[in-house]
Amino acid sequence: MTGQAMFHARIDDRTELRPAEEEDAEAAFSLVERDRDHLREYLQWVEGCRSIVDMLALIQYARAQVEVLNGFTCSIWHEGRFAGAVGLNSVNWQFRCAEIGYWLGEEFEGKGIVTRACRALLNHVFDEMWLAKAEIHVGVTNTRSRAIPERLGFVEEGTLRLKAYHNGETEDLVVYGILADEWRALSHRSHE
């Protein structure tokens, strides 16, 4: 198992990130069931996730990505409850770039959890994996999700038309990017 698969972080005194495991399926599925109407708007997989077995298959798929060095997924645990997930998708080793993705149950929003999770992930991506760039891809109307890369100092690089999922249709996709040097400069400044 590689270092990137072992990513584990406590992001505040009530919240931690742990590698997604098959045992998480039940807790993850009950959150999806409870928040289905909220989550299905921008997450394409929610529609097809109709049972714990479906959720298990999604987790197994995410774990298989680790084996082929394509990325990894962490479950977010807040006060001992499953709150959502954050991870790294489609690692492009030729250009040393990867995409960060995340989702959170509605009741856990507004606490800065995803922002802190992304910050921990970015430190890992640049300091441990030595990637050159991270991207976040977001549907143009998904204001809440777009606030994350904007808050973290990502640069808006373009709007790719009709490439994001929104309620069963496609909408424009905003690409945000941050380079290793930019992240180091920003984290250095916030520590001063």
Added chain:
Amino acid sequence: MMFAQRIDDEIKLRIFDERHAAESFALVDSNREYLREYMPWVDDTRFDEDTRAFIRRSRADMANENGFAAGIWYRGNLAGTIGVNSINRFNRKAEIGYWLGEEFQGKGIMTRCCRAVVTYLFDDQQLEKVEIHAAETNVRSRAIPMRLGFVEEGTLRMLAYHDGKREGLVVYGMLASEWRALQGQR
């Protein structure tokens, strides 16, 4: 795409077949210095067999309906390649890639080929969007989507290859509705 398609009196596209490997390799080999600036795979293409492997992969992609690679014959000589990658049936989008040997530049060959392939993707494959990606400093390559009326959608930093370094990748996009409107004007 048919196995062979006439574009006009001068140009014919043929889906690559293993029997084209030697001819295709010879074109890469005689344009090595010119092509390697933006295409890192050129340095890994050292023998006929490497080109044959590329053709085999492209035919597997075609069988999976992921795309295709075709040779461009200009007045009977192989001049370059045009291909379609990453066809996404859910988003109904695909990406076109291409290259030409140096001596075939400046004749409008690639513009004509791209126009035919874009029309095929919208009319026959019923896609909604076609993209062309080009390195920021690759002026010749960028001229093709610009000439065809594509919209510049963004520059993704550090995602293109240039002489062993990385530079911005410019994404150009065309929607089916835009293409039909443009064809109506022609």
